[in-house]
Amino acid sequence: MNFAYRFLGSTSASSDAAASSFTFAPDTLRAPTFFTGKVARHLAFREAISALHHVVVSDLRFKPRDRTAYFEWLKQNEANFLAEATAQSEALKPRIAELQARIRGLDQQRNLLMQPYWKAQRAYFDYLYKQDRDAWIVLDPVITVHPDEIFFECFSLDESSYGRLSCDHDVFESLGEMALGTTNIDYSHALYDEFQKIRSYRDTTLTIDPSGFEVQTGGDADFREEKIDLPDSWVRGFLQVSSAMTLPAHVFDLHPVDMANILTRLAQKKEKAGPRSLRFVLTPDAPVEVVIEPWNERLRFRRSIYRGPSAAEIRIWGRRRLAILGRTLALARSVRVHLTGSGLPSFFVVDFGGLRFTLGLSGWTANDWSSAGQFDLLAPRHKVDHDTAQRIFAALGSAHAATPAELARQTGTGEPLVHAALTAYTQAGRVMFDLDKSLYRLRELTREPLSPEQLRFASPQEEKADRLIDANLVTIGRIDRNQGARAVTGSVLDNARNEQVSLVIDGDDRLVEARCSCHFYVHNKMARGPCEHMLALRRIVHAQVDGVAQDGQAGGQAIA
Template sequence: MSPTDVAEVKLRYAAASDPITDDETFRLHLPTDAVRDGALVAKLSRPGVIRDALMTVADVLASDLRFKARDRADYLAYLIAQGKRVSNEVWDAQKAYLEEKFGGAEAKEESPLDPIVTVGEHGTSIEVFSTDESAYARLFLRSGDAYEAQQRTDGTTHLAIDDTLLRGIGRMRSYRASTLEFGPGPAGEGGSDGVSERDIRVPLRWLRAFGQVQAASTLPAREFELAPIDLYNVLLTLRMRRAKTSPRALRYELVPGETPRLVLEPWDQVIEGTGPAYRGATPVVVRTWGRRRLSTLARLLPHTKRVRVRLVGAGLPAYYILDLGDVELTLALSGWTDSGWAGIATFDLLVAGEVDELLARKVHDGLVAQPGGATLDELATSSERSVNEIRQVILHHMQRGTVVHDLASDRYIARSLLATPPDAETLRYRDEREQQAHRLLATKDAVRLTKVHDLGGEGTRIEGEVEDPEAHRTYKTSFTIDREGRTVDASCTSPQYRRSGLREGPTVPMIALRLMFARHQAELERARGTEAGRKLIRAETRVLVRRQAPRRATSDAPSSGGPAAANTGSITYRLSLDDREVVVRWGTHPLRMRMHRLRFSTPDDAREEYFGRLESLGEKGFIDASAAEMV
């Protein structure tokens, strides 16, 4: 698959119309794709909640946080009018304009899919995925509670959202008896007046990222509850303060038997949770990114009864499940704005391997026969297969976009993103370079880590060699991963890097080394569980944190972080093992830490000292926050 590969999708929509309304009633038509089945006429129980939920979904769909270069066309026109000489940029702009106006007349629009609407017996769901591949939302309206179905045609289709429809949704009021009509409309079947036909080209990389966000939800996760006011306090603080330095993360400190703590970086501002206590087995610290994207939930928080949070791990999506009673909204925020470097490493294990085609068809047919979906255990029991085999089959279907995971009920439901699902193999890799990197990883000893150096607050430096048997070349590559998971100071001896640096994205050796580093970290983490495995660890770094009891701000000394802020103190220990050396750093500020360097005669003595100090700090109440530091 190349970055330019696309899937051709044909859509036919009736024109959006204004709502039919008076003082007591409201009726709005939401145009859906006439090519696919799926229609509903629903009388709403709480129109105000549905209005805010639909507007939230539209906000997620429209979000695009990628960097956009400034449009300098007006400035260049001004320079030309003044008779001043300008660079070749003017000529390039003219060529681009002519190409867009005349040369591309036959070109088709390239864009992500429109919202996916699934109408079923148990309810109606609307799914959206942002253009920048960073946010996913699934809105579920429970039949009989959120609405009363007057007409229903089960199926999956697409919804056209434009400014006219959004204005109509915004006019919904809770005091009016409101009805929503999902369907192609009266003119949809005839295909004459009022119907627009559109052929769009959906990038396969977008479909792949959509499936990966779904696949990440199948991984084991730490789950806990927050009160809606806790998220409100986070959003309030972010509105009042703007971070000028990194890291810009939302950190969760989870201690069994205690309410979760939310820590806003880089200020280290603690917001004490007010929801139920965390029920996990071990204390842990998890850092998440993309906290400002939580602002899309602001309009729904007044209607929310509780918030469930699922944290899969560093660099992987964080899931927020809002329970509004008869409505549920699931928001997934990935750890990147554009799935480049992050997607390379974090989703290496989320691609389905070889699956039995007969089993895959059997599982899918079983889900189609159950409108309410099924759990992994139920599918394993009915198929007489192991849960791991069923999980691989589910990953296969998620990769193709034929199965969705309803996190609120932990059930898998059949629905197809496209009328003709793409082949799973075409979505296996992001592009050809990633495919070549996996080929190198499959070759024994072709990718070698030569040095992994912890830089403290600056991140981690990774160096390695990549041997390509087909090219008969050995490349040296290195890069630094900072505390926000971004790749900086990269270098490579490959022809692509020498030609254009990183303007064309990471090189094949860089991708291979990044994947190898992620696998190496996972192996080290698994090895820590056994005594024999510990002997294999010759170099690593662990971070441990102990949070002091919160000291609430008084009226005489108000907190600058907002009404929910608490003044807390914490001490951090950073222990590093490097062959025969143990380095201990500790302090209350990551940039002002004391250091103690210990040297030993043998690696075994250093390892014994290292693990002994870890156990001693654990007994003193320190929480292992290394997972929050990993990328």
Template structure:
């Protein structure tokens, strides 16, 4: 792992982005960074209301920050001191020092890259990453939105002053609106803007590029009607969850319209869009639902909403079709439980990529323009897994973009030089040591064993393990509870860092290694379950299946395999359960009957709430 923690970028803007909202015409001027050469677009906007609302919503996502901030009680403490109350000068000075330190850290966190503007032959797009690094948005405008469009293709950064969002809000949509985004030359006699040096943290690059890499993975996809999104936002606005879980749960059954379930109230929202076209039922749990409020402004323009869900800890993509415009919002899963994202990012790193394949695919995109995965895979002799890994690698380097809305790959240079994937491979030194313990290369490899995996119904999963650290010449025994939202509770470990500070400084490398080992084991087990060889290794297992009737009541089936015994419990979730116990002569017969019962339930529209949960 490199000792550097930042990537230096110099930004040169000749002018400042501005909006001139006049009585007879409005002009939007966007200043672009000039080191990338000639890049720009200009034209008259055909639908000013859509342009204004889409641009304002995207800039709102850029400025959003949902991180918790404590209240500033300095003035109150000063008041208490004047009144002779128990508020000493030491408390006052300590709080002032704490606030100054917090603000200093906040200013450093804001030193990130400006939004990325890309002009392609068929569209112009704007990519933003929120201040709290929890939301990514890509807004694209088709050529049909502009009259008299003139463009110079390429990618560069966009200058966004603090008051640009307020100025965009003041655009009058009943007067002509024109857009001009270009690398302007300084006006003669005017004072030129000094270059701005930005030290971009590798953690920011890791989060931004993780979204790009995640977009290339297969996903469970459903389509909602605009009224479904309205109902969801209305329900969230009128309720506030005071306890966990706080997930937005999707219940997907092939041939039926999706259902949205809001936890912890178990409020069921019936959807009105197309029926789910997946091959198997699934329960998908997503988090970060409050961030969906950023889409409210676009509801009057929405023609359809598509949701793509990847897996635990991975981003969830919301694609809003707005006619000549499209907004893709990715809600990441690591803002509140950052260290759990180690398992998610581990799944995004391509394994073995043939030499030269990534470069070959990127050059083809440059020559032929946007292409689908199937088109790219058909043009090479490499297996599809290798092609997907190479495209993931190019996304992590910032040289290729996957357009979720169109389902195509596009060339897009994030930086003038490609990002070294080794630099963002690990989030911190502890994560790097955790991978060493797993034997992922480097000296001093260790051994990680999962000694106990206990599923606690309605609470989470309790993990215990043994980590053999050959570098420390001893073993450690970490353990923790992974709740339904992916957060860690009741953690313990015998290593010196945990004994010194507990979880205040984050998890130790032994906990991270245990979390990674559990994620890898679960992925392997789910893959083996689809093969006869893998099923033959299962001797004891329990699965729960649920289905809602027309009245919204849940029917639950719980099927268990234990050697030669198959146990079945079924009935309404809140009602009396019926029981059945079936004994067989051999383990093989019991296993065959067990999986036959699971397949029968899936065919009847029951959803696997354990293995199918995401």
């Protein structure tokens, strides 16, 4: 997907002994959105926006070891190895030694001649790393100005973490001019260093610069246009995490010290084998317990009581991403945890009092096929006619933020239809759900509405699996459990042919082995990922056996 931005100048920051000022350059291709305010909660703002930066640059995907230097060394010494291996007599050894000494001399001369070049090359790469790291950020953060708060949103490089920093207007000592709306901002890595200079004794001013909307001369040399080609998976991941906010969840408050204890234990040990999960044991009116696997170390938090109506045991993976919360905990009042289910997205809302940082984690750190097909967050739950959906969206647009009950009263529509309509708009990137205040907010993620149908499925196999499930063509045969792993067999009726499927799902809920009688598997094995029959059987196992909710019904109307 192609995105185009147009900025007047660049985001800038300045600091002196008396004040710090941050001026963000908004995207002038979007509707005018600007804001000016003097920050009152200096230290909390510094820690929260620094955590947001860590989300922006987060990339915990596996990076294979760079073996370029090894292969270069092997190439240079290949002649020596060959000579040593083929030496047949003592008479050749003096000649080999002579040639090796000559080669070493030539290598030394080459190194001496090339040293200035290598030094300049290293300096150039260091310069790029410090000055042009912005190219590594796929999508600039989004800022939304609302009547009650201003909030920043971003998504990580590895497509697995979502960050949101919301600031009530009470967080600012004074407010200047503002225009409500959403805009992309020009973000720079150098800003992070400036954030660290925020102090309680300095005035700190936050500005979304309105001048770009006042000067609309296309040929102005100060205007800078950027075009970014984003993979669909990046945008799909953002919408998937956003849609997950609307799912029912187990909610409880953790004391910041308890959250810090979890991070400390994770930092002290490094697991060498699975399962690598955090298991939350929730009992009504009892302290929250967390089991750190694979060591089965149980932490009991007497300061954090679970007030939910029913007991639950929920596992989350990708726990190393929680380290992003580390520097926010010292000033936090509480950490509210939202767990939607085992292997499903989870959210951690750090409350500073008027200022909140939300970290949303997808089910896994790696958004690969191992987690595909577990749930479908992008499927509408109910059919909503176009006129009703438009009325609901217009009512939300006039208020910018509202609860489903308020919108139902304004439009004379039932709450289930309000939820369904707003969920569809969430899928289009036009609405988001505020976990902390339990209401929907108008937020246009992009300048043009996104197409849910284009982003709904990650692959043709996932789309076919969805159709097979809707047609009720999947049958579970047998499930055998052994040391935390599950061996599942079943059949899928596809084109009048019963495809026989077998799966092995390990303790980390990863698909570690699979077989199918279909043409796709016979020709590709697992090199191109699982076939549609494997995905369909796995989803049915999650829904009917593991109790993981399959969100959505087929046939809902997509709303643009």
